[in-house]
Amino acid sequence: MNRSLLLLFALAGTACGEEYTHLRFDELTQPPLPVSISRRSITLYEGTAIAARAVPMDGDDPMEEPPEVQLRACDGEVAGVARAPDDRAWHEGFAGEDDRPPEEKARSFVIWGANAGRSCLRVVLDGQDHGSITVSVLPHE
Secondary structure: OHHHHHHHHHHHHOOOOOOEEEEEEEEOOOOOOOOOOOOOOEEEOOOOOOOOOOEEEOEEEEEOOOOEEEEEEEOOOOEEEEEEEOOOHHOOOOOOOOOOOOOOOOHHEEEEEEOOOOOOOEEEEEEEEEEEEEEEEEEEO
């Protein structure tokens, strides 16, 4: 019986797959005012927007089989988010068919500061909530 338990634990250890830990943001645009974007927080000025690709991570590595990513604004009066055109559109000179699978095309977002204040973006992966990222919108001076 003890050998059966040991075998079960050994098999369970090898069956572990990837585990989502956080989103990495790859900036696709550079707004005229400074923006700070990390896995825990985003800081930008009101009236400023940034396009970024959200990359699901497993520790320090991108997930090999990434989930569908959705970002949802907690308070649209402070900050907003929407899907961006495919990230290839941000690279000058691209004018061809995109043969990547849909889940790879759906990771680019535009995030903007609507009004000064504090809000968040909800992170939803494959339809499941995975917490939030704080968004701070600074006033124009």
